[in-house]
Amino acid sequence: MTEYEKTVDDILNIPMFAKKIGHENLSALLGRLGNPERMPHVIHVAGTNGKGSTCKALSTILQKAGYQVGLFTSPHLVRLNERIQINGAEISDEDFTACFAKVKEKFTIHPSFFEVMFAMAAVYFKEQNVDYVIYETGMGGRLDATNVVKPELTIITSVSYDHMQYLGNTIEAIAAEKAGIIKPGVPVLYFKRDDISSGIIENTAKSLHSEVVSVEKSEYIINYLEDKSIDFSMHNRYYSYDHLKIKKTSLYQVENACLAAAAYAILMGKHAEETAVRRGLLDFYWEGRMDEVMPGIYVDGAHNEEAICSYVETLKLLHSEYKKVLVFAVVKDKDYKAMIRCLMNNISFDKIIVTNAPSDRKASLDDIASLFSEMTEQVVEKVENIPDAMDRAMDFKTKDRNIYCVGSLYLVGGVRKWITHRRLL
Numbered sequence: 001m002t003e004y005e006k007t008v009d010d011i012l013n014i015p016m017f018a019k020k021i022g023h024e025n026l027s028a029l030l031g032r033l034g035n036p037e038r039m040p041h042v043i044h045v046a047g048t049n050g051k052g053s054t055c056k057a058l059s060t061i062l063q064k065a066g067y068q069v070g071l072f073t074s075p076h077l078v079r080l081n082e083r084i085q086i087n088g089a090e091i092s093d094e095d096f097t098a099c100f101a102k103v104k105e106k107f108t109i110h111p112s113f114f115e116v117m118f119a120m121a122a123v124y125f126k127e128q129n130v131d132y133v134i135y136e137t138g139m140g141g142r143l144d145a146t147n148v149v150k151p152e153l154t155i156i157t158s159v160s161y162d163h164m165q166y167l168g169n170t171i172e173a174i175a176a177e178k179a180g181i182i183k184p185g186v187p188v189l190y191f192k193r194d195d196i197s198s199g200i201i202e203n204t205a206k207s208l209h210s211e212v213v214s215v216e217k218s219e220y221i222i223n224y225l226e227d228k229s230i231d232f233s234m235h236n237r238y239y240s241y242d243h244l245k246i247k248k249t250s251l252y253q254v255e256n257a258c259l260a261a262a263a264y265a266i267l268m269g270k271h272a273e274e275t276a277v278r279r280g281l282l283d284f285y286w287e288g289r290m291d292e293v294m295p296g297i298y299v300d301g302a303h304n305e306e307a308i309c310s311y312v313e314t315l316k317l318l319h320s321e322y323k324k325v326l327v328f329a330v331v332k333d334k335d336y337k338a339m340i341r342c343l344m345n346n347i348s349f350d351k352i353i354v355t356n357a358p359s360d361r362k363a364s365l366d367d368i369a370s371l372f373s374e375m376t377e378q379v380v381e382k383v384e385n386i387p388d389a390m391d392r393a394m395d396f397k398t399k400d401r402n403i404y405c406v407g408s409l410y411l412v413g414g415v416r417k418w419i420t421h422r423r424l425l
Contacts, residue, residue, distance in 0.1 A: 004093040007100045008080055014113040023148050025109045029119060030148065032106040036119075036126035042149050043134045043263065046141035046178045047157025049307045050191070050256045053286045054157050055134045057253075057260035061280030062132050063087050065264075065273055070125035070133040072118065072146070077288055077413040084121045091124055099123045114138045115145045142180020154182055154210075155263055156190040157256070159197035160306035171196045179204040187211045189263055191255060213238060213266065220258050222251070225318065229282070234258050239265045241274065246281050250290035250300070251317060252310040257281050288412040290314055293419055296322075296402045301409035303330065305338040311406060312346045323401035325351045325393050329386070329411040330368065331361040337371055339407065344375035351396045352380045355389035357410040386414035387421065 001009070030037055043058065045051045052073050059069045069087055076082040081090040084099075091099070099120040111119070118135075125133050137144040141156075159175045175197035182188050188205045192198050192214040205212035220234040229245040232254050239261055246257050261281065265272045288301040290311070298319075302311040315324070326349040330336040354368045365382050372380040383389035393403045405415050 002093075004097050007097045010104075011080060011100065011113065011116060014110070014116055016113050023143075023145075026111060026115045026119070026145055027148055028108070029103070029106055029111060029115070030122065033103065033119065033123060034126075036122040037149050039125065039130070039133050040152075041132045041267075042151040043132065043153045043155065043267070044137070044146060044149055044151040044181050045134065045155040045157065046137040046144070046181045047155075047191075048160045048174070048178075048304065049302075049310070050157040050252065050259070051136050051155075053253055053256040053289055054155060054259045054263075055136045056286045057257050057281060057284045058155075058263050059085075059132075059134055060088070060284045061260055061264045061276050062267075064280040064283070065268070065276035067131040068128070070121070070128070070130040071136075072121040072125075072134070073136045074114070074117070074138050075409055077409065078416050080117070082287075083117055084124055086125070086128055086130060095124060096120070112145070118145045137181065140177040140180070142177050144181070147181055151183060151186055153263060153267055154186050154188045155259060156181070156188065156201055157259060158191055158193055158306065159201075160193075160304065172200060175200040176204075182208055182210055184208045185210055187213065187266055189213045189215070189259065189266060191259055192216045213262065215255075215258050215262050217255075220254060222254060230254060232257075234261065236262070238262055239272075239277075241277060244278060244281055246284055248318065249285075249292075250311070250314040252307075252314065253284075253286075253289065257284065260284075288409060291412075293415060296397060296399075297405070297415075298402060299405045299412045299415050301412045302406050303334055303339075303408050305335055305342060308339045308406070309342045312342055315347055315404070319402065319404075321400075323398075324349045325353070325396045325401060325403045327353045327355060327389050327393050327403060327405040327411070327415075328368065328372075328407045329355045329357040329389075329405075329414075330363050330407040331357050331359055331410065332363040333361060334363075334408075336363055336368065336407070340368075340371045340375065343406075344372065349376075350401060351393070352376065352378065353383055353389050353393055354380060355383045355386055355411075357408045358386065358414050359408075359410050362410075386411065387418045390415060390418045 059071045062069045071085045084091040103119045135146045219236045223231040233242045302308045356362045369380045
């Protein structure tokens with residue numbers, strides 16, 4: 001076993017949650033490390049859906065403007081290194097190992113898995129002296145490990161139902177947790193989706209004397225769909241752009257692109273470069289989001305009702321000409337009944353295959369199959385693992401019939417591993 005492999009093994013065996021909830025122990029650890037999280041230009045991003053995509057889009061825009069950008073996201077799809085990137089390049093195995101050693105050396109009370117990864121990212125970005133750092137929260141916001149940072153800009157993407165066992169069962173409670181990342185006097189940018197969550201974000205910002213800026217659906221329009229891109233325009237008091245383009249992956253990425261462009265405009269002010277926005281958005285790509293991983297095989301990490309319903313809109317508009325095979329996997333703490341209902345009420349599938357998410361949190365295969373069977377007369381096939389499920393799906397793949405894999409980021413990672421194995425054969 002190499003030092004890197006041993007490091008990965010050590011990290012994966014760290015408990016997901018620390019023994020003591022709160023930031024006291026993490027702050028002490030970061031202090032012993034010299035407070036690497038205190039960089040001059042930090043952007044902090046929370047939200048239920050779209051935060052990873054927004055982080056990546058903003059990172060790409062800033063890169064096109066000539067900056068070196070550190071990006072910390074979660075979860076990873078295949079390798080832990082994916083969580084820590086500079087200008088789109090994952091941290092090397094050697095640097096990953098070295099950063100863990102530096103963080104581990106300062107342990108007293110053992111931190112959680114996510115706290116360790118965050119501390120490693122902070123150490124790495126500080127050592128590399130990046131110009132900007134973008135931190136994505138893991139879950140929630142108020143109690144998230146990343147909430148020790150002192151940002152230049154705070155971004156909140158969508159607020160909807162997810163992680164209710166930790167964040168609360170109402171939009172009000174979930175929005176309050178997300179709004180917990182707002183800092184006194186730090187500008188807040190958010191996507192205005194409903195009056196309840198918007199009110200909580202606005203009121204929290206007002207109480208902390210923080211300027212608040214919203215992006216709304218009325219501020220952008222999709223002009224037309226090209227063969228390989230989506231053409232859209234966006235206008236409000238902070239920006240005015242006609243005919244921007246993103247890759248033709250999914251419609252929901254337009255919202256995330258708008259947030260990223262608005263964030264760049266706020267950060268740069270009068271120094272914002274339109275060319276950086278155009279080039280950045282056109283080059284923007286985020287793995288596992290309506291991602292064509294092989295010809296005619298698409299994976300998407302949508303794992304709650306809002307994300308699935310956005311996914312469905314993309315299928316209806318951009319993939320209407322194709323017949324469809326569904327491969328579905330989900331974890332048990334999601335509202336998968338609502339997810340399945342949204343899929344089945346809107347899309348007709350030629351074949352439905354359900355499989356296990358490679359996680360201790362996997363939902364019962366029998367339960368999942370039963371829910372699908374209640375909504376269709378066709379036989380729903382249960383396959384125990386992702387490689388076998390994909391092999392089975394390939395039996396139905398034709399020139400005009402695509403395979404669509406959705407329900408969990410664990411499924412996305414599993415499909416990517418299956419592809420790698422096929423290529424090695």
